[in-house]
Amino acid sequence: MPTISFVSPKGGAGKTTSALVLAEQIAMSAPVTIIDADPNHPIATWANGSNCPANIRVVSDVDEENIIEAIEEARERTPFVLVDLEGTASKIVVYAVGMSNLVIVPSQGSQLDAAQATRSLKVVREREKIGHGKVPYGVLVTRTSPAIRTRTTAHIIKTLRKGGITIFDTELHEREAYKALFAFNAPLAHLNPKEVANIDKAVTNAEKFAAEVITMLRANAGSDKAEPEAA
Ligand SMILES: Nc1ncnc2c1ncn2[C@@H]1O[C@H](COP(=O)(O)OP(=O)(O)OP(=O)(O)O)[C@@H](O)[C@H]1O
Ligand SMILES: [Mg+2]
Structure with a gap:
């Protein structure tokens, strides 16, 4: 029953977008709950459109008081739970990361730097310190x-990898279709190719990202103390 949190200190890094993109792909084969822990409720608003796939459930109005119960309850109802968070410097992030099997740290290619990655990963390391065990992240x-591919971005990625930071091979490219998800309150599968360019390329990119996430979850299955029954 994987729980995946989306964490990043930078506003606009792509947490909400990548959570929704991943949810749509997973929902093609399994039910997913998205916990929309952003007080602006972007995913709950999206789901209120009439195009939300039947396999996606959205839970909002969560805060640091009830996030643990919300994740526990979601785990009982759907095999996948995705948590869209805001910022990193709050208890809610620590609790969500504490209950996660995978932490995804979106970071804009143009803003990627070692300091930001290190700051993002502090919360992952803190989980270890408080005895919740290691959690895989990317x-x-x-x-x-x-x-x-700018040389600067390539250089930074290489440097971060050398420093031991896990980076997904797949990048979520800048695509109009990913913006259109929220403009039209629809999943990629419902966007109209007459209105939105290169939907197929956005879908291929989303599939690759989802496949990499599933591979990472499988590779780490059984080693996570957050879910001892899976060991
Ligand atoms: N891959 C992408 N292609 C095109 N637009 C994108 C992409 N990722 C994010 N965006 C756009 O960038 C903006 C910020 O993205 P998003 O809301 O996903 O970031 P966030 O990390 O959740 O931000 P916040 O910290 O405010 O919650 C949005 O307008 C979104 O449509
Ligand atoms: Mg967001």
């Missing part, structure tokens, strides 16, 4: 151009 580089 930095997801977002909003990169599918056509151009």
